Amino acid sequence: MLDIVTLRERPELRAAIFANAMQASLWPEFMRHDPVADLYFAEAALDRYLDFVLVGLDGGEVVARAFSVPFCLGIEGRGELPDAGWDGVIRWAHEDHLAGHTPNAVSALEISLLPGLRGGGHSRAMLTAMKQNARARGFADLYAPLRPNQKHLQPHVAMSEYIARKRDDGLPADAWLRTHVRDGGRIVKVAPCSMTIVGTIADWSRWTGVKFAASGPYAIEGALTPVTVSLEHDCGVYVEPNVWVHHPL
Secondary structure, three states, X not given: OOEEEEOOOOHHHHHHHOOHHHHHOOOOHHHHHOHHHHHHHOHHHHHHHHXXXXXXXXXXXXXXXXXXXXXXXXXXXXXOOOOXXXXXXXXXXXXXXXXXXXXOEEEEEEEEEOHHHOOOOHHHHHHHHHXXXXXXXXXXXXXXXXOOOOHXXXXXXXXXXXXXXXXXXXXXXXXXXXXXXXXXXXXXXXXEEEEEEEEOHHHHHHHHOOOOOOOEEEOOOOOOOOEEEEOOOOEEEEEEEEEEEEEEO
């Protein structure tokens, strides 16, 4: 069992949730270069969301983290969840802060565990805690632009086809999607451009260790879709699809 607290309750844990040991084991390097992330994770921005950052502790050691963000849905121009998914909801939350809007929903952004804890039900515990935290703060809906955790093994398969795959019991074939559905989540739609990461050829070589000999699509380790590389324009572009899931609270 994890001891789960908010960063507001335990501000001294801030450095630990971003420590190298925690960061290095969670995401491919290129995933850390989405510029939209600074609207949430930059120090001054994160100060606004301390009640929505959860830390999982095992014996006093930080072993899990979960980030979520409050935002407005249903106001003018926001009749449905954004196709831009993760990037889009972070932008919306930032705009809401600047405009002084009162949020009426919460979006999950990330739930991550150290490798040794994966597969033991702790991800579901962090999800449950995230839902409880949102409910305790008066919200009736939690959304999540999910990154299916086995999609990277099939980068050339369309996300719509991938999420349609079911097991014999009718649950999603993907383990992370299955966890959410089992916990009451409903798949709403694909977010086709949830994260966009752009860099020079040198950037992408540094991030991935790949030497790009020709222009074209490249299946990169950890990427859900191929990265499009143009040697002529010295540019690589990665557009990641995610899946919007709704948890009524």
